[in-house]
Amino acid sequence: MALPWDFRPIEGARVRLELLVPDDVDALYAIQSDPAVCEYLLYEPRSRERVAEVLARDAGATRLASPDDFVQPAIRDSTGRLIGTMYLKLASVDDKTAEIGWLLDPQFQGRGYAREAAALVLDLAFGELGLHRVYAELDPRNAASVALCERLGMRHEAHFREHMWFKGDWADTGIYAILEQEWAGGPA
Numbered sequence: 001m002a003l004p005w006d007f008r009p010i011e012g013a014r015v016r017l018e019l020l021v022p023d024d025v026d027a028l029y030a031i032q033s034d035p036a037v038c039e040y041l042l043y044e045p046r047s048r049e050r051v052a053e054v055l056a057r058d059a060g061a062t063r064l065a066s067p068d069d070f071v072q073p074a075i076r077d078s079t080g081r082l083i084g085t086m087y088l089k090l091a092s093v094d095d096k097t098a099e100i101g102w103l104l105d106p107q108f109q110g111r112g113y114a115r116e117a118a119a120l121v122l123d124l125a126f127g128e129l130g131l132h133r134v135y136a137e138l139d140p141r142n143a144a145s146v147a148l149c150e151r152l153g154m155r156h157e158a159h160f161r162e163h164m165w166f167k168g169d170w171a172d173t174g175i176y177a178i179l180e181q182e183w184a185g186g187p188a
């Protein structure tokens with residue numbers, strides 16, 4: 001496994017993954033303050049101040065070396081505009097496992113950008129990083145996220161019933177995962 005790994009921009013056909021910069025605060029605030037975007041996220045819609053704090057934390061997360069290290073790059077379109085963020089957290093070094101996550105500006109949903117960005121992250125995870133398994137945790141009611149997992153060829157591995165107290169009610173959690181040899185076969 002190629003650790004430590006220091007973030008470098010990743011270029012796709014239509015999107016580029018780059019570290020967040022302070023100037024992203026307004027675009028990120030527009031996304032993270034939207035109640036529809038946050039419906040199935042662990043956090044409530046964020047204030048601009050909270051977005052600025054989280055952005056500063058995430059912009060400084062540039063190295064994967066130990067469990068819980070993460071990167072949260074911006075997804076930018078060909079104009080350089082921030083259209084969302086990707087997330088990759090090293091869950092275990094010994095088990096070569098990471099968690100993946102995604103967030104897209106509603107104006108840019110429905111065009112395949114999230115799938116392209118996620119595919120870049122899976123290429124990185126199973127290529128350069130040499131990981132063995134990547135998983136996503138989601139609220140099974142989050143149909144767009146479930147569909148994205150399925151488009152990527154991730155398998156539905158688990159469904160925990162009333163697993164967590166979430167925004168005033170019990171909520172289920174779904175786990176989707178993909179192994180290096182499955183990704184080598186390409187997305188579904």
Ligand SMILES: CC(C)(COP(=O)(O)OP(=O)(O)OC[C@H]1O[C@@H](n2cnc3c(N)ncnc32)[C@H](O)[C@@H]1OP(=O)(O)O)[C@@H](O)C(=O)NCCC(=O)NCCS
Nearest residue numbers: 037040102103104109110111112113114115137138144145
């Ligand atoms: C989850 C999320 C990232 C999915 O975004 P998305 O836009 O549905 O996913 P993609 O960008 O891959 O786009 C897929 C759609 O674009 C369509 N599409 C259009 N042009 C396309 C192209 N050139 N290539 C691929 N797909 C294309 C696909 O057919 C698909 O449409 P469908 O949903 O009608 O089947 C988004 O809903 C989101 O940010 N939600 C809020 C945050 C959230 O819940 N995050 C996950 C927490 S677990």
